[in-house]
Amino acid sequence: MQTEAPTPIRVVVAARCAVRLALRDALTAAGMQVAADCGNAADLLAAVWRERPDVCVLDRELPGGGLAAAAAIVSPRRAPKVLVVGGRGSQAERRAARLVGAADCLPTDADAAELVAAVSALIRREHQ
Numbered sequence: 001m002q003t004e005a006p007t008p009i010r011v012v013v014a015a016r017c018a019v020r021l022a023l024r025d026a027l028t029a030a031g032m033q034v035a036a037d038c039g040n041a042a043d044l045l046a047a048v049w050r051e052r053p054d055v056c057v058l059d060r061e062l063p064g065g066g067l068a069a070a071a072a073i074v075s076p077r078r079a080p081k082v083l084v085v086g087g088r089g090s091q092a093e094r095r096a097a098r099l100v101g102a103a104d105c106l107p108t109d110a111d112a113a114e115l116v117a118a119v120s121a122l123i124r125r126e127h128q
Helices: 017-029 041-051 066-073 091-099 112-126
Strands: 010-014 033-038 055-059 081-085 104-106
Touching: 010 017, 010 041, 017 033, 017 055, 017 112, 033 041, 041 055, 041 066, 055 066, 055 112, 066 081, 066 091, 081 112, 091 104, 104 112
Parallel strands: 010 033, 010 055, 055 081, 081 104
Antiparallel strands: none
């Protein structure tokens, strides 16, 4: 009996250039499919509509507004989970991200393993 390989987690990444490259590389190395990477909020919203990802990983300092983009993404019925990356990870920053609908928030200095674990946890929670 042959079993199908699990479908990779589809992610859209939106961040400033240097941050975007690091996020994309970490997620790709973990076997996730980066469906799009975007440099601003407008491109992110278009990519979410077009690609229908499982998760969006976005920079809090995204040009055009990271938290505003998170709020716009989580509105639709079949919205992807949103992970905000940025700041120092303070309780106030985490609360602000959650208030706009983000599922989780990581500080700017989170390493690749923490990023991958957070994205994977979002998908696990969705399927429970």
